[in-house]
Amino acid sequence: MKITNWLDLLGGLALFLYGMQVLSDSLEDAAGDRLKTILEKLTNTKLKGVLVGIGVTAAVQSSSAVTVMLIGFMNASLMTLNRCIWVVMGSNIGTTITAQMIAVNVGVVAPVFAVVGVFMCLFFKSRKVKAIGSVMTGFGILFMGLNMMSGAVVPLQKEPIFIKLMTTLSNPILAVLFAAAFTALIQSSGAAVGILSALATKGLVPFSTAAYMVCG
Structure with a gap:
């Protein structure tokens, strides 16, 4: 491999990780306290806990972020250990959503998501629209980074x-x-x-x- 291939690989990894971070932060910003409400109130049964874990992790794209959040809720006595365990189980399932999107080659339209997202962030004043734009931008950057890595290897x-x-x-x-x-x-x-x-x-x-x- 040439040095340019290694740079493409590292650059693609950087974009992938940055895209995940942007996506996660934007979704949390868009959801606000509603994300906490979902985790606190919709986990009164095992099945609900697993489903909530799947949904939230698929959206945030980080099982680590969800787990850290759950530990904070448990320490604050907002959730019991029993509820947290089922949400974590669902979280481990939800984290596979990225792999499924890779499998169906979502990366083909990644630049479209990035362009539309940046446009929404730059030309709209609504905080909600900007948050959605940031989500789309993060999604696009994530898969553009993956495409770079695919070409580099x-x-x-x-x-x-x-x-x-x-x-x-x-x-x-x-x-x-x-x-x-x-x-x-x-x-x-x-x-x-x-x-x-x-x-x-x-x-x-x-x-x-x-x-x-x-x-x-």
């Missing part, structure tokens, strides 16, 4: 070091440990899955290895 199929690494990671235990360490390093399972999806769609990572790495 193509030359890896000819790299002996990468091929040797993939051969080593065919061992399930090593695949899980490698993915766990990488996710801990970048602090985003969504970004880790995004990079893995980019490699898998180019045929650089076999399904069996990808499955174990997702577990990690």
